Amino acid sequence: MMTVQEQEEANGAHATFQxxxxxxxSVVGEFRESDAADVDAAVQRAAAAxxxxxxxxVRERAKHLWxxxxxxxxxxxxxxxxxxxCMGKAIRDSLVEARRCADDVRFWAGATDKIFxxxxxxxxxxxxxxxxxxxxxxxxxxxxNAPTISFVNRSVPALAAGNTVVIKPSELxxxxxxxxxxxxxxxxxxxxxxxxxxxxxxxxDLLVRHPDVRGISFTGSVATGERISxxxxxxFKKVTLELGGKSPIVIFDxxxxxxxxxxxxxxxxxxxxxxxxxxxxxxxxxxxxxxVIERMLATSKKIRVGDPMDPATHIGPISCQRQYDKVQGFxxxxxxxxxxxxxxxxxxxxxxxxxxxxxPTIIADVGVxxxxxxxxxxGPVITVTTFRTEAExxxxxxxxxxxxxxxxxxKDLGRMFRMIxxxxxxxxxxxTPQVMNAAFPFSGHKNSGFGTAYGVDAIEGLTQIKRxxxxxxxxxxxxxxxxxx
Numbered sequence: 001m002m003t004v005q006e007q008e009e010a011n012g013a014h015a016t017f018q019x020x021x022x023x024x025x026s027v028v029g030e031f032r033e034s035d036a037a038d039v040d041a042a043v044q045r046a047a048a049a050x051x052x053x054x055x056x057x058v059r060e061r062a063k064h065l066w067x068x069x070x071x072x073x074x075x076x077x078x079x080x081x082x083x084x085x086c087m088g089k090a091i092r093d094s095l096v097e098a099r100r101c102a103d104d105v106r107f108w109a110g111a112t113d114k115i116f117x118x119x120x121x122x123x124x125x126x127x128x129x130x131x132x133x134x135x136x137x138x139x140x141x142x143x144x145n146a147p148t149i150s151f152v153n154r155s156v157p158a159l160a161a162g163n164t165v166v167i168k169p170s171e172l173x174x175x176x177x178x179x180x181x182x183x184x185x186x187x188x189x190x191x192x193x194x195x196x197x198x199x200x201x202x203x204x205d206l207l208v209r210h211p212d213v214r215g216i217s218f219t220g221s222v223a224t225g226e227r228i229s230x231x232x233x234x235x236f237k238k239v240t241l242e243l244g245g246k247s248p249i250v251i252f253d254x255x256x257x258x259x260x261x262x263x264x265x266x267x268x269x270x271x272x273x274x275x276x277x278x279x280x281x282x283x284x285x286x287x288x289x290x291x292v293i294e295r296m297l298a299t300s301k302k303i304r305v306g307d308p309m310d311p312a313t314h315i316g317p318i319s320c321q322r323q324y325d326k327v328q329g330f331x332x333x334x335x336x337x338x339x340x341x342x343x344x345x346x347x348x349x350x351x352x353x354x355x356x357x358x359x360p361t362i363i364a365d366v367g368v369x370x371x372x373x374x375x376x377x378x379g380p381v382i383t384v385t386t387f388r389t390e391a392e393x394x395x396x397x398x399x400x401x402x403x404x405x406x407x408x409x410x411k412d413l414g415r416m417f418r419m420i421x422x423x424x425x426x427x428x429x430x431x432t433p434q435v436m437n438a439a440f441p442f443s444g445h446k447n448s449g450f451g452t453a454y455g456v457d458a459i460e461g462l463t464q465i466k467r468x469x470x471x472x473x474x475x476x477x478x479x480x481x482x483x484x485x
Contacts, residue, residue: 017171017200022088022317022324022356023307031174034197039166039206042195046137046164047212049192054134054162056190058113065109065160068187072152073102075183079148079176084308086173087144088316088356089271091309094148101152104438108160115161115459125473132463134162135214135238139207141228142177143219144170144319145274145378151177153438154217154453159193161462163215166195168207172320174198204228211235215462218242219276222401222447240451240461242276243444244376245404248397249279250419252390253288255409255431261295263407263433264382269303269360272315273380274323276448277405277427277434281373283396286386293364293384297342300360305347307355317356318379324356327379330372331361337370338363338383368399376402390415394422403445405434426452 015033020026032038053061072079079101080094089097117130138158142150147169155165169177181196197203201224208216208231215238218228225243232239249267251260267279284292308316318324331344343361350357358380366373366383373383387393397406397419406425410416420428426443429435436442436454443452451461471477 019086019172019174020320021085022319022321024354028086029175031171031198034168034199034203034206036206039197039203039210042166042197043137043207043210043212045192046166046195049190050134050136050164053159053164053190053193058115061160061162062109062112064187064189065105065112065156068156068184068189069102069105069109071183071187072105072180073099075179076102079179081309082175082179083147083173084316086147086175087319088308089146090313090316092311092313093271094308097146097149101149104149104152105156107438108156111456112160114456115463117465120467122469125475126469126471128467128469131466131468132161132459133466134463136163137213138163138165138215138217138462139210139213139237140165140167141204141207141216141218141220142167142169144172145271145276147173148176148180150219151180154219155194157453157458158215158217158462161459163462164193164195166197166207166213168197168199168204171198171200205231208232208237209234213237216240217453217461219453225449238461238464240453240458241444241449242442242453243404243447243449244402245276245278245444245448246281246374246376246400246402247277247279247405247407247425248281248283248400248423249407250393250397250409251282251284251288251292252393252410252412252415253285254411255288256411257288257291258295259431260409261292262299263409264292265296265299265303265360265362267407267433268382269300269315269380272318272358273327273382274319274378276376276378277442279405279407279434280377280382281397281400282382282384283393284384284386285393286388289364289384289386293341293362296362296382300342300362303360305357305359306350315357315360315380318358319356321356323378324358327358327377327381330375330377330379331358331363331381334363334366334370334372337372338366341384343380368396374400390418394419398422398424401447404448405429407433 019028076098080098120128140154219242305315341362347359361381364384403425405427441452441455441457
């Protein structure tokens with residue numbers, strides 16, 4: 001597989017960008033800023049490879065992906081280190097994600113021959129059915145918060161469906177994407193079916209607007225998702241968007257309060273809270289608030305913030321200076337919006353280090369009009385709001401422009417199902433922290449996007465439907481004007 005990095009020497013001098021370590025500000029690497037010629041070359045290579053990949057027997061396509069899974073599994077530790085090096089995710093979590101990638105590839109290898117159409121009822125002697133056909137060149141723009149697993153779970157489903165892929169990683173974390181392109185070659189996948197271009201938002205815009213790209217998958221902010229939708233509409237591309245979130249965690253007073261509290265604080269601490277589906281709005285029954293906060297506080301004190309390469313660390317730094325300033329700004333402005341129970345900034349033991357560290361922060365007594373309640377913070381910050389009645393809890397949970405994930409804790413089965421029916425979100429998880437699986441759909445409502453990159457439902461966004469009607473009877477097909485016979 002060729003990346004634009006490999007074309008640099010032949011093409012001469014080119015604009016570059018640097019990735020800085022969030023641990024100490026050192027330069028992780030310097031990378032090429034792909035321009036229009038680079039993007040076009042990548043798209044054309046993918047387009048040239050498409051017919052052969054599309055027409056490959058699906059069992060052969062599956063064999064390629066099975067081989068890729070084995071290669072990723074062998075190199076998952078290396079991929080994990082590259083992600084941690086770029087964006088500061090704790091190595092223990094990077095390792096879990098990178099290892100899981102191999103299993104996710106295997107899921108899609110097994111799905112290649114299970115992309116079914118439908119037989120439609122008609123009249124005797126005539127058969128009508130549908131089939132899914134790949135779009136062609138599929139563009140993928142992935143975020144910085146989970147580089148390796150995002151790469152795999154956006155590109156491999158597209159490949160399994162018969163598309164070829166051009167993928168742009170975040171300019172904050174391109175290392176694992178470039179290495180994955182090499183691993184695709186090591187797995188002996190056909191040349192050209194996967195291309196990587198590197199750069200900032202301008203490179204992504206070139207990919208979205210390219211007329212030979214027939215589908216786009218984007219994970220990122222609402223504002224960028226809106227711009228991508230508008231740009232893709234000009235050439236009628238299929239678009240799958242996974243955008244922002246402000247996920248509610250609703251805890252009723254009959255719940256297992258210790259389990260709910262632990263899930264709440266650990267959910268927002270994982271990856272320093274840089275997860276779109278993190279439960280950042282804790283909505284707790286007023287009679288349970290004190291017990292839940294007490295437990296969260298106790299658990300938060302056990303969470304270790306520090307060097308992300310240390311296997312003992314739970315939370316590494318925020319990914320970059322811009323994101324650090326954004327998160328810290330939300331915390332600083334929250335003084336008039338609630339009560340900081342714990343956290344609020346850099347841990348004391350890291351006060352003299354240059355790293356972009358923020359300890360888990362709990363802000364209680366937050367009203368529904370507060371900025372920290374309404375805006376996506378994307379950091380290790382959770383707000384606490386109380387309710388009295390089930391109806392009030394549902395109203396507060398839905399009082400957001402987002403609708404990605406949600407969490408409900410109660411032992412009352414009837415109440416659980418009423419909340420499931422009432423919450424306006426793509427995912428509802430009951431009495432459990434977040435569960436992710438390649439087989440499970442993951443999609444948003446409202447401003448959280450549309451479509452899914454997970455589960456067999458992802459096929460809808462990766463293919464186009466063709467309807468076929470065949471007359472196989474001995475009788476001639478009936479004409480619309482019988483009097484002409």
